[in-house]
Amino acid sequence: MEAVTARAGANIALVKYWGKRDARLNLPAAGSISVTLADLETRTTVTPSPELDFDELLLDGRSAPTTRIAPVLDRFRMVSGCDLYCRVESTNSFPTGAGLASSASGFAALVVAADAAFGTGLDDARLSEQARLGSGSAARSIFGGFVEMAPGSRDDGSDAVASPLLDAADWPLEIVVAITESGSKSVSSTDGMNLTMNTSPYYRAWVESVPADLERARAAVAARDFDLLAEAGESSALKMHASALAAQPGLLYWNGATVACLHEVRRLRAAGTGVFFTVDAGPQVKAICLPAQGAQVAARLADVPGVVRVIETALGPGAGVLT
Ligand code: DP6
Numbered sequence: 082m083e084a085v086t087a088r089a090g091a092n093i094a095l096v097k098y099w100g101k102r103d104a105r106l107n108l109p110a111a112g113s114i115s116v117t118l119a120d121l122e123t124r125t126t127v128t129p130s131p132e133l134d135f136d137e138l139l140l141d142g143r144s145a146p147t148t149r150i151a152p153v154l155d156r157f158r159m160v161s162g163c164d165l166y167c168r169v170e171s172t173n174s175f176p177t178g179a180g181l182a183s184s185a186s187g188f189a190a191l192v193v194a195a196d197a198a199f200g201t202g203l204d205d206a207r208l209s210e211q212a213r214l215g216s217g218s219a220a221r222s223i224f225g226g227f228v229e230m231a232p233g234s235r236d237d238g239s240d241a242v243a244s245p246l247l248d249a250a251d252w253p254l255e256i257v258v259a260i261t262e263s264g265s266k267s268v269s270s271t272d273g274m275n276l277t278m279n280t281s282p283y284y285r286a287w288v289e290s291v292p293a294d295l296e297r298a299r300a301a302v303a304a305r306d307f308d309l310l311a312e313a314g315e316s317s318a319l320k321m322h323a324s325a326l327a328a329q330p331g332l333l334y335w336n337g338a339t340v341a342c343l344h345e346v347r348r349l350r351a352a353g354t355g356v357f358f359t360v361d362a363g364p365q366v367k368a369i370c371l372p373a374q375g376a377q378v379a380a381r382l383a384d385v386p387g388v389v390r391v392i393e394t395a396l397g398p399g400a401g402v403l404t
Contacts, residue, residue, distance in 0.1 A: 087193035089189035089401075091123075095317065107216065116249075120174065124190060133166035138170075150191060157192075160199070160201050161199035185219045186222050224400075229243065256370070318359040346382075354378065
C-alpha cells in the first residue's frame, strides 16, 4: 500500500463549542461556527505497512503516544477490511501546545490521509464524523472558509457533523494570533469543558445561550455583516470563559497580556478598524479582521506588553490529499 499525505488547516471558533452531550463520541452539547485558516496547518502522512506490529506516530519529528490516533485508524481498518498497522508522520506549521488547536487540523489531516490510504472513499460528512471522534473541533477542519458544526440529535452521532457555510474567497477575513505565552501548560479543552460541565453553575445558561449566537453569526456571514459577527463572536467567547471561570476550581485561561490585547482590540474597533477578538482554552488572543486590516492589527497587537509574537493568516480551504 502507498503512503498518502494530506493537509488540513487549523480552525478558530467564532461561536464556541464548550461542552458535550456524549463525552465518549465527542457529541457537542450545542452547535458552533468557525473559520478555517490557510497558514496554520498540519501535514500528515499515513503509511500502512505489513512490517509493523503496532501503529507508530512521529509528531514534529518526535515519537509520540498513539493512544488517540489508534482508535481512528482502527475504524478505517474495520471499514476497509485491511488490518495493516500504520506509520503516521505529522508536522504542524505552528507550535504544538501553544493553544492553537493542533488537534483540530491534526485529526482532520489524519482522517483524510487514512481514508485515501485505506481506500475507504468516505464523503465529507463522514470524514467530518470520523474527525469528530478524534476531537470535537476537528470535525470543522474538514471544510474551508466559514463552517458550522451541528450538534445532531442521534445517539450514534451520525448527524453531529460539520458543513460549509461560505467559501473563504467570498469573505476573505484575516486572522491575527497574538501569542502571549509560548509553551503554555493550560488545562486542555477536553478537561476544561468536562470540569465546566460538572461543576459550573453557569454551564446550563451557557449552553442555552448558544443557539441565539449561532443564529446571529449565521445571519452575519450570509450578509457579510462584520459588526453583527463581531457582536456574536465576542459575546460567545466571553460567555464561554464566564462559564469556565465559574467552574470549581475556576478555570482562568487568561494572563495579563491576554486582557491587554482584548482592550486593544476594542480600542481599535472603537476607532473604526474592523476587528474583534476571540479566545480559546489558553492565553492567546485571536483577532478576526476585515480584509486588508490584518497588518495594522498585527502591528498594534505586537506592541502590547507581554505579546511574544503575532502570526497573521488568511482563511483557507478544507482538508485534502496532497498529490
Ligand atoms: C475552546 O475540540 O479540543 O477551542 O472535543 O474534547 O477534543 P475535544 O475538545 P476540542 O475543544 C475545542 C474548544 C475550543 C472552542 C472551539 O474550538 O469551538
